[in-house]
Amino acid sequence: MSGSGVELLFGPLLLGLILSTGAYGVMCVQMLLYYQSFKRDARWIRYFILYLLFAETVNLLFEIGIVYEPLIVRYGQCQICVFPPTFPHDHPGSQRALIVSPLLIPGDAISIVAVSTPVQIFTAWRISVITNSIIFPLIITVLSVVSFGGGLFVSIFAAIRNEFREFQSFAPTVILWLVTSAVCDFLITIILTYSLTTRKTGFTAVDGQINRIIRLTVQTGAITAAAALADVILFLAFPGSTLNFIPDFPLSKLYTISLLSTLNARTRGRTTDAEERMPNALFNDSTAQKSMTNTTRNSILHPISTNVHVYPNTYQSPNGTIVGSVGRPFEEPKLEDSIQSPLRYPYHPSHSRQTSTTEISSVPPGVPPKPGNPIRF
Numbered sequence: 001m002s003g004s005g006v007e008l009l010f011g012p013l014l015l016g017l018i019l020s021t022g023a024y025g026v027m028c029v030q031m032l033l034y035y036q037s038f039k040r041d042a043r044w045i046r047y048f049i050l051y052l053l054f055a056e057t058v059n060l061l062f063e064i065g066i067v068y069e070p071l072i073v074r075y076g077q078c079q080i081c082v083f084p085p086t087f088p089h090d091h092p093g094s095q096r097a098l099i100v101s102p103l104l105i106p107g108d109a110i111s112i113v114a115v116s117t118p119v120q121i122f123t124a125w126r127i128s129v130i131t132n133s134i135i136f137p138l139i140i141t142v143l144s145v146v147s148f149g150g151g152l153f154v155s156i157f158a159a160i161r162n163e164f165r166e167f168q169s170f171a172p173t174v175i176l177w178l179v180t181s182a183v184c185d186f187l188i189t190i191i192l193t194y195s196l197t198t199r200k201t202g203f204t205a206v207d208g209q210i211n212r213i214i215r216l217t218v219q220t221g222a223i224t225a226a227a228a229l230a231d232v233i234l235f236l237a238f239p240g241s242t243l244n245f246i247p248d249f250p251l252s253k254l255y256t257i258s259l260l261s262t263l264n265a266r267t268r269g270r271t272t273d274a275e276e277r278m279p280n281a282l283f284n285d286s287t288a289q290k291s292m293t294n295t296t297r298n299s300i301l302h303p304i305s306t307n308v309h310v311y312p313n314t315y316q317s318p319n320g321t322i323v324g325s326v327g328r329p330f331e332e333p334k335l336e337d338s339i340q341s342p343l344r345y346p347y348h349p350s351h352s353r354q355t356s357t358t359e360i361s362s363v364p365p366g367v368p369p370k371p372g373n374p375i376r377f
Contacts, residue, residue, distance in 0.1 A: 016249030113151030150177030189221030220258030
């Protein structure tokens with residue numbers, strides 16, 4: 001049977017499957033890049049990404065089954081040929097695939113929220129670490145859990161009321177699921193953007209990394225929210241059709257891609273020692289972020305030569321020579337003198353070490369420090 005019924009039922013399903021398959025490929029590339037680049041991430045985060053791969057694979061299999069059943073399994077099958085006839089009031093010549101929804105269609109909603117809810121809760125946890133606050137993360141978590149409950153009930157209703165024309169009977173549940181998910185995505189985008197903006201340090205490398213993550217957060221958050229809203233709008237505007245499945249099928253992949261894009265945004269183009277010491281803008285503890293940033297900026301902007309020992313009333317000239325308080329070159333004590341007279345020379349070979357941070361001595365100028373407490377840079 002050809003006509004608008006087939007076009008509005010099976011055409012959107014096929015288009016949605018094509019988009020979902022392409023998004024699945026992009027997701028796999030992002031996931032491969034993540035596992036190759038961030039081998040030192042916490043083990044539970046790497047397992048969480050592996051779970052998302054499993055959940056997305058199951059979701060794609062559900063979608064393939066949803067398209068395969070009416071086009072292949074039920075092709076040419078009349079409703080009156082089904083025994084016992086489940087719809088005796090239908091026209092005898094009507095095809096069953098145009099009336100009854102695919103058997104796997106209840107698995108679509110539950111497989112989507114099985115991805116979107118964990119991703120949103122994970123992002124809420126990161127916001128709590130960045131902002132040191134639980135108010136907004138708690139709101140995000142509540143919205144995400146409500147969205148999960150809506151998706152679960154949509155799957156239950158789709159299994160019970162399996163006619164296409166009955167889908168509008170549980171429209172409030174669909175609205176609850178998708179609208180709360182979209183609001184959650186918008187809230188995540190706004191809060192994460194503001195939180196990352198306040199973490200700028202004035203150092204080019206760190207700020208560049210933060211700007212890159214902010215751009216990805218805004219782009220991916222807007223895409224997931226827009227896809228969820230498009231899903232519910234098409235569901236309400238075109239009852240009896242499957243146009244809403246065009247944005248619905250790739251929706252879960254968009255959530256995973258948004259998370260992986262944020263994780264992979266930490267990739268650094270340079271591999272110098274200074275760049276490797278730079279703090280991460282998203283995954284370092286916020287309590288240590290400020291001190292680490294200040295220490296790193298000082299060590300990079302004002303590098304100090306290692307193994308240089310500074311003594312009281314001396315300073316280092318621009319050419320690297322240790323100069324005394326009267327402007328004469330300072331001679332480093334001999335090894336035997338330093339061992340025999342530790343009070344005269346505070347330096348001892350056992351105290352030598354290399355460090356990139358600055359330790360400020362509390363010894364007043366002109367007063368020899370105690371033995372074993374050299375002034376180190």
